[in-house]
Amino acid sequence: MNVLIVGSGAREHVFCWKIKQSKICDDIFVAPGNAGTAQLATNLDVSPTDFQGLKRVILLNKIEIVIVGPEIPLIKGITDFIKTDSELKNVLVVGPSTIGAKLEGSKEFSKLFMERHKIPTAPYKSFNKNTLSKGLDYLSATKPPYVLKADGPAAGKGVLIIHDLKEAQRELENMLVNNKFGDSGHNVVIEGFLDGIELSCFVLTDGKTHLTLPSAKDYKQIGEGDTGLNTGGMGAISPVPFANKAFLKKIEDKIIQPTINGLALDQIDYKGFVFIGIIKVDDEPFVIEYNVRMGDPETQVVLPRIKNDFLEMMICTAEQSLGKINLQIDPKSASTVVMVSGGYPGEYEKGLEISGIPNNSPSSIIFQAGTKVLNGKTVTNGGRVLSVTSISKGFKKALKKSYETVEKIDYQKKYYRKDLGFDL
Ligand code: AMP
């Protein structure tokens, strides 16, 4: 089977690496991919949101299944585009319909969904430009910290957690009136602050049934001790030590099953991943957000623990036959350490030569993200550059292996967090 993976991060490199191991895989194409995917597949110079360009390469390369990595093409409707095009309609797609993608594309939509299906989440109210003064009053009447969320997609930057009332009111006005997040901030959800520890849960659904994949914990902040600006993710581990069997069962019963049932009840066409961001408050799980894709860097620790043929899982998702997959999970722990460009998540240089990436490391798997090949050399091409995954008994040993590998890889201004797992 010929496969097209849409995206260019480490997540897509993992998809590529895992699908390459499938017996039913013929050729893999990645649009646009990176230097890592180029070693396993054919990179195609097409943007994930150029649907006509994607159509051209799907037809040209006789693609039979499309797996969509990032959220933006899903929110923009790539699945509906393929499914309603007369020449593409038989191509399988892993990724929800446009309406399904609103679970990530609109915070208000996802809050209403959770309310309708009685899924535990923080209480909230939503405001727009016309109801600004009500929003300001609402802030005065609630307690800090204030959680302000831009309704639309904002690349992880649309959530503000503010302790001072005046500042929260100023920021609400900035979002609603001064277009702080552009169109994404024209509606703002203000929700209650959940005080607890976070984890990421992953579900694969064909719209009828689902598989609960391993959960993971990622480290979002740039600085050690969880300080500084938020990033796309600086590392992850799986499984999550504080999520024991009883807690995972609560997540399954109170969150995952009602989510899958809710999609069916609302007649939302959903064949793909659901990534549920959860906060554990005391011993209860609450949803902080839905994403309609896999997480990055979580994919780098979740997929290596799945023993099944991943392409078969993808086909069964798209063909609504996921019930026949018997999920097999490696009980060992996986860790990934993300190596970034100095300056990230602010400004950083690109084009710096990377040395020391092992060809066949016995202890780690190197997934590439912001890299490209220039004159035969692998150079940096983004903020998050590489994600170094290792598997071992227990997350501490896995992390140790990743750190040993990270030290052998070099480029100017390389940075990574040396304290992953510090809080566990
Ligand atoms: P989101 O984009 O909704 O995942 O929010 C980004 C980050 O903000 C999350 O990973 C949490 O750390 C934090 N966050 C979001 N909502 C809440 C909340 N209601 N209470 C506490 N922290 C939150």
Ligand code: GLY
């Ligand atoms: N690691 C968080 C995300 O993928 O959004």
